[in-house]
Amino acid sequence: MSVQIRQAGPADVPALHGLVAELARYVDALPHFTATVEAYQKDFEDGFYHAIVAEDDGRVIGMALYYFVYSTWKGRMIYLEDFVLEPAYRRRGIGQRLWDTLQERGRERGCKLLKWQIVDTNTEALKFYAAQDATIENNWLNGKLEL
Amino acid sequence: MSVQIRQAGPADVPALHGLVAELARYVDALPHFTATVEAYQKDFEDGFYHAIVAEDDGRVIGMALYYFVYSTWKGRMIYLEDFVLEPAYRRRGIGQRLWDTLQERGRERGCKLLKWQIVDTNTEALKFYAAQDATIENNWLNGKLEL
Secondary structure, three states, rough: OOOOOEEHHHHHHHHHHHHHHHHHOOOHHHHOOOOOOHHHHHHHOOOOEEEEEEEOOEEEHHHHHHHHEEOOOOOEEEEEEEEEEEEEHHHOOOOHHHHHHHHHHHHHHHEEEEEEEEEOOHHHHHHHHHHHOEEEEEOOOEEHHHH | OOOOOEEEOHHHHHHHHHHHHHHHHHOOOOHHHOOOHHHHHHHHOOOOOEEEEEEEEEEEEEEEEEEEEEEOOOOEEEEEEEEEOOOOHOOOOOOHHHHHHHHHHHHOOOOOOEEEEEEEOOHHHHHHHHHOOOOOEEEEEEEEEEE
16 A cells, blocks of 8 residues: 655645545535535635645545634644545545644644534544544534625 | 724734633633733734724724634635623624624635534523524534644
């Protein structure tokens, strides 16, 4: 196995978009996936997000997409927005390598915490995070409003 | 009443820090408020957060602290991290003016959604958000890990 972990550049954006599209199709939710590849490209250039990719023989087969956020109590944090690995590449430690690299990116920028969200039905993800000694909190509600 | 709403500049950072400190003291949680005013200053300069302030006669009496985040499905979003208004200034529509300005900041940057979190025991905040026609979701868990 020759899977490489590296920082995503602008040329990887279509592959990032493709991984999300594949997942949206898999969960039969394509109508909710409204972000276009053109928007992804512009938003990447404008620094709205960053990504670490896993690449096998020149093809991107996984990603950890993240950005930096802020806690008024704790300071700088790194936020994992999306974590995707093609099914055929799971259970080989690739997710762990993406995860470890993500933590490194946070430390490099002086972040005190890594944060993320998990939908409460995603038992596979909950098992992974439990193995990372993560704290999972269930007393926060998400608010959202369309602009 | 002459309360002004305006964008925070570097000179407002000590006041932002002071509002959070006051709240941390009020809820008897000062040991958990570890971010220093020096860190706030550097993080503001480095673009980790922005704020809209409410000012009365030259004194900052409220703030909406925010930053920009990203949804792989929906694209650009604006995230409200902290919303503080001194008790004496509540129920006068100042929170609404901060909230409306926040939405405007989101639209200006092409955000599709405003997002935030509320702890499930904060009934006062839940009432405010219900009046804003916000969607409140209870099926997400927060994950965190110290770096």
